[in-house]
Amino acid sequence: MVKISVVIPTHNREDVVGHAIDSALNQTMTDIEVVVVDDASTDDTRAVVEAYDDDRLTYVRHDVNRGGSAARNSGIERSTGEYVAFLDSDDEWRADKLSRQIGRLETRSEEWRAAYCGFRSERQSAVVSLVDNLLERETGIEGDTELLYAILLLRFSHGGSSTLVVERSLVDELEGFDPTFSRHQDWEFLVRLLQRSRLAYVDAPLVTKHDTGVPDFETCLEARKRYLRKFSDIVVDLSLAGYPVIERHRFSLAKVAFANGRHREGIALLRGSAAPHVRDYFGLGLAVYNGLNG
Structure with a gap:
């Protein structure tokens, strides 16, 4: 069993998925596996992934598009790690991301079964970037109930699933992500997680998130x-x-x-x-x- 399984769901992201994979494979914590789940892409995503010569990398493909939650769940099913970390294919990690989060969890009691971290956003608009820097939404909260309420009240930003590391046993208890959600999959998952575990925080921008446009x-x-x-x-x-x-x-x-x-x-x-x-x-x-x- 490896220490951490990294699950990367992707769909038609041939231009950026390589950056996500590189940031996962280049972690200072090397006892990892990376599972890329291609959710029926119609571009050259498969060729990009299969060009890697690294035994730690596994490619899984859906025959039909099933959505982000189902893709993450397929990755979870193929993973073997003690912990599971999620990385969206248009995001990137700093090299010490996983080691710092695991280090934080392993100094805590058993009720702390997941961790998130700080992040930075790369926006297409300079105005939005300025607002991001000057008026940050609250983050850095640790715990359970207080965090759960903050998420439902939209006064807290955890940066999406790319910031999360979760004990595999907890992921299994939660039965992964809810495939009926086409959006807000990370919110839904995190609310359920906080009903079973406390969430720790690493105070550093270990994830870079990229602007992906306006949702439908x-x-x-x-x-x-x-x-x-x-x-x-x-x-x-x-x-x-x-x-x-x-x-x-x-x-x-x-x-x-x-x-x-x-x-x-x-x-x-x-x-x-x-x-x-x-x-x-x-x-x-x-x-x-x-x-x-x-």
């Missing part, structure tokens, strides 16, 4: 409804305690609507909404601008 509004809307329904008991408890859960998600969805040029839906969602963070006002303005000029 209808896809986001349906996934968000599914997400809030799945955890409706917690949402209701938070709402009764005076926290504006639904209102914050309405504001978040309004930004996506405006960015897609869906101004009527955006205006409707803004009614009765609440911004999760002051930076979201800047995000809303940029979304309106992009939607009008797209």
Whole structure:
């Protein structure tokens, strides 16, 4: 058994998947395996992966596109590590990412079964990069319940699944990712994780995330409804305690609507909404601008 299995789901990312693979194989912690799951790509992703001559790398291909959750689950099934780390194919890791996270977990008690880390975003827009640097969303929280609430309230950013390292036994208990989610797969997974484990944090930007454009509004809307329904008991408890859960998600969805040029839906969602963070006002303005000029 290797120490860590790295699962990289990908679909039509021939131009960037090599960077993700390199950043995984070049980790200072060498007792790893890397499982790339090609979710029925139609470009040259397979050729890029198979060009690597490294026994630690395994290529798995889906015959039909099944989505990111199913791709991660296929990677989990093929993995053998004591821990599982997830890396999106358009993201990259710093070389010491895994060693620092495992080091953090191995100094903690057994209730700490997963860790995340800091990240930095490379944006196409200089304005968005400036807002990222000046008005960061809260991060660096450790624990369980407080983190769970922060995620549902959209006041916390963990940087997506690329920042996570999780004990394999916990991944198995959770039965991996929920394949019914086309978006917000990492949110859903993390909420369930925090119901079973405490989450540790490494305070360093060990992940680089790249801007991947505007998500489809209808896809986001349906996934968000599914997400809030799945955890409706917690949402209701938070709402009764005076926290504006639904209102914050309405504001978040309004930004996506405006960015897609869906101004009527955006205006409707803004009614009765609440911004999760002051930076979201800047995000809303940029979304309106992009939607009008797209």
